């Protein structure tokens with residue numbers, strides 16, 4: 001089987017809440033997502049999706065996905081999409097770095113492999129554990145009471161895990177964490193995610209001020225070294241995200257005992273193939289994981305579901321259903337949250353069927 005064409009479509013994803021705000025005053029109101037279509041000479045077509053969290057979160061941006069596909073695409077025409085590791089090596093030799101550009105192609109090729117073998121992607125990634133898995137709800141940065149009100153509302157929808165967007169003024173962040181924790185019962189999980197927004201001394205103050213609470217601290221500072229220092233001065237459980245973008249960083253973090261949980265985002269690692277490597281390494285060394293992506297719609301949510309559902313449950317800290325945050329659904333068969341939980345499709349591949357009336361014409365096409 002050979003790749004004959006790669007196409008990309010743009011879909012805008014407005015947020016149900018109007019906007020999503022996090023550290024340093026960053027916010028997004030409409031996500032610019034790219035759907036990647038990989039066509040083959042066997043008549044089988046696969047779909048992937050890449051949606052950066054704006055241009056200021058990771059070194060990734062929406063137009064960069066499409067520019068990168070124009071650069072990378074010609075090197076992949078004629079390659080076998082079902083030889084996933086081989087294909088990834090080809091992508092790495094043709095374009096150094098830029099993992100997010102590769103993510104949509106890799107995802108689409110897993111979709112093809114699933115369709116060719118008649119198996120859902122979660123089976124190919126290791127096997128399905130149980131009926132479903134637990135999600136967290138990200139709570140956009142607002143005043144403390146507004147965040148507590150949102151948590152109460154999402155709790156009523158069945159979520160039991162919450163990730164507060166902090167990383168703002170440290171004193172207000174302390175109030176945010178206290179206000180929300182007060183609404184939760186024992187067993188419900190609270191993560192304070194600063195998204196690199198605190199300086200080291202600010203992170204130390206916040207961690208000290210909430211040390212009596214049941215709360216996780218996620219990615220407090222910009223650099224790995226700053227985060228490690230904060231980690232060594234707090235007893236609170238610790239999550240690393242932005243700094244853990246490769247197997248090398250994962251091994252370094254483990255060696256330094258720098259985290260209890262890591263956040264594995266599919267496009268941060270460059271697709272399902274590389275994210276699965278990271279997932280399996282974490283599972284082998286006993287590091288729990290949040291499995292998700294930077295952002296996305298129906299296809300990203302489907303890919304997350306397959307990776308999360310094939311992760312040993314005791315090591316799956318939590319996961320995300322991004323398609324329920326946005327007003328637009330553009331695929332049939334996408335997973336739908338029930339009582340704060342999600343399940344991967346049982347259909348072959350990712351199990352999603354895009355609605356091309358919504359996607360419009362292709363923005364770009366690369367063919368042999």
Ligand code: MG
Pocket residue numbers: 193195218219241242263
């Ligand atoms: Mg995070």
